[in-house]
Structures are given as structure tokens and as C-alpha cells.
Amino acid sequence: MNETLRRAMASARLTDRQLAERCGVDIKTVSRWITQPGRVPRARHRWAVCEALGEDEAVLWPTAAKKAIKLGPDREIVSVYPYRSGCPASLWRSLITKAAEQLTFAGYTNYFLWLEQAHFGAALRRKAAQGCRVRFLVGEPDSDLTRSREQDEGVPLTLSTRIRVTLAELEKIKTQPAIEARYSGGHAHLSVFRFDDDMIVTPLLTHRVGHDAPTLHLRRCQGDGLFDRFASHVEELWKNGTPVWEGLAHGQT
Template structure:
């Protein structure tokens, strides 16, 4: 029997049925995960289970975690998704919830976050009130670059409209200390989202919208690795950016 999983479920007061619903599997499958110690769920299910019971994968399935340990330069790569839309919304929510020091959303519009994350503004306000730094980098809705990208994308819901949705949502929480936003054009084709020592990176492809972008989930494990390099990129853009509130910039 997987005693670690059984104990974690009991402590979190999560039933077999609740865990099955969370993972999208039959309740009998959950039963086998518990009663057969050598039975290891698929990676996506392990992540959902860890989130549901509040325990680390290394505790619940130490052998699987050990096999997954990387020692090369790619050890900071946690997962790869061919499309941003394939990255589970539960992963985003978990990373946002667990962050304690900083949240940085350096997407050109950040529009999808308000759609996919329930009560996103409330979550941001709560994190900021707890001392977490919350920052947004956005493209300017009236810049030449934005208009050029709109011609490339050629979709009904324009880039400028998506930016303005984010601006409207941020306006509702701008009075909360710890939340700030700037305009930048240096991330037009590369979105970086930071959650303390975790990060989601999406390089945008020509003539594709954000949800079609290949996506990396990174976790910091070394100095000057992939994580630090993307983090430095965001910091440079932030230092060069123009505040959204108090002096707007027009590139056109």
C-alpha cells in the first residue's frame, strides 16, 4: 500500500471519489494508486494529486521523483507543452497560490489570465496584501508595434482590445499596495510569467496568437541558468518600462 498517499489524503480530508474527479479518472483507479505501492500515476495526475492533498511528489512517489531528477543543463526544465493552451489551468492557479515573494506577468496582453483564472483580481489583491510583489508588463494598445502584430495575427479580438481588457481589470485593483504595471515593447514575441522560483515561458511564433505558443515550465536550480537569464530579461524590461498609471507612452 502507498501509505504516504493514503496518509496525505486523510490529512487533507480528500476522499477517493474527490480525487478521482480532480484527476478525471475512475474511482477504482484511485483505489489502485493507494493499494498498489508500485502503481505510479501519470505525471499530469501526480501534479493534480499533489495539489489536492498539499504534498510533494518526492514524498508520495519517491522512486518516480528520483528517476525524474536531471543533472544536466536542462535540469531547470520541469515540463514542456507544444501549446500554451495545453498547460493545465490548475498549474497556473497552484503557482499563483504558492508564490510568496513575487508574481511577474510579462505577457504582451495577459488577457487570458482574466478568462482562465477564476477571481484572478481577488487573488492578486490577496497576494499583494500578504506582501507579495505583483507586477505586470504590457504592450501599449496604441503603439506601432501593437498595430503591426495585429496585422500579423489577423483575428477578430484584436491585440489592443485584449490589452485594454487587462488595463480595465488592473484599474479595479490598482489602489492595492504592491500591485504595479508598466508598458514595454521588448517582450512582444516572448512572454515570461514568474512565480517566485517557478516560471512559465512562451516564445510567440509568427502569425500565431499566444495560446498556440510552445510553453516551458521552469524551476530555478542554479545561478545563471535558464531561469536566471529569463528573470534578468524581465528585470531589464521593467527598469526600461513606462508606468501605466501616471504618464502613458505612445510609440506611434
């Protein structure tokens, strides 16, 4: 019996069925997590359980946490997902919620965030009010690069339309001084999302849309490692980007 998990569920007042619904699994799967001590859920399910119960993974499954400790140059890689769509929405929500200093969304459109994260704008406004810096890098909707990528993707919901959705949502919350946005074309094939010392990176593939991109969850563990190199890339793009608010003022949306 995994007594730690059982007690955590009791403390959170969640039944087997309720936890199963939160994690997107069958109730029998949750029962096996509890009754079979050696049974360790998949990483995405462990994240969902931790979020639902407000507990740390090392507390609920210490053996899994120990196995996850890496000593080589890949130790900053927390998880790998073949598709961005396979990265749990609960992970994104948890990273956004926990960030205290900065949130940087350097996706070419960032459209999916407004679609998949409930009350995303309100969450950003709340974070900004708490002193967290919120930054968006987006592509220019009318640029040649955007048109070229639209031809490459070949989907009905075009890149320019998705960018304009993000711009319209940002327009609603731009009164917060800690919320900033800039245009950039340097991240057209690489999206980087930073949440303090956590990061999600998605290198885009030819003829594929963002949700089909392979995805890495990184956590900063060293200087000049994977995390810092991607962070430097984003900072360079930000420095050379064009402020969106000026563009909005001139009717460029």
C-alpha cells in the same frame, strides 16, 4: 497498494471519485494509482493530486521524484508542454499561491489569467497586502507593434481588446502600492511569468495565439542558468518600460 496516497486521501477526506474530479481523470485511473504501487501518474496529474491533498510529490511518488532529478544544464526545466493550454490551471494557481516575494506577469496581454484564474484580482490584492511585489508588463494597445501582431494572429478577439481587458482589471486593484504595471514591446514574442524561484516561459510562434505556444516550467537551481537569463530579460524590459498608471491618467486605454 500505495498506502501513502491512500492515507493522504483519507486525511484530506477525499474519495476516489472526488480526487478524480479534481484531477480531470476517470475514477478507475485513481483506483489504479492506489492499488498499483508502480503506477505513476503523468506530471500534470501528479501536480493536481499534490495540490488537492496538500502533499509533496516526493512523498506520494518518491521514485518519480528521484527520476526527475537532473544534473546537467537542463536541470532547471521542471516540465515541458507543447501548448500553453496544456499547462494545468492548477499549476498556475499553485505557483501564484505559494509565491511570497514577487509575482511578475510579462505576457503581452495577460488576458488569459483573468479568464482562467478564478478571483484573480482578489488573489493579487491579497498577495500585495502580504508584502508580495506584483508586476505586469503589457503591450501598448494602440502601438504599431500591436497592430502588426493583430494582423499576424488574425483572430476576432484582438490583442488590443485583450490588453484593454487587463488594463481595466488592473485599474480596479491599482490602489495597492505593491501592484505595478508598465508598457513594453520587447516581450511581444516571448512571455515570461515569474513566481519567486519558479517561472513559466512561452515563446510565441508565427500566426499562433498565446495558448498555442510551447511552454516551459522552470525552477531556479543555479546562477546564470536558464531561469536567471530569462529573469534578466524581464528586468531589462521593466527598467525601460513606461508606467501604465500615467497612461491611464491621460486616457490612453
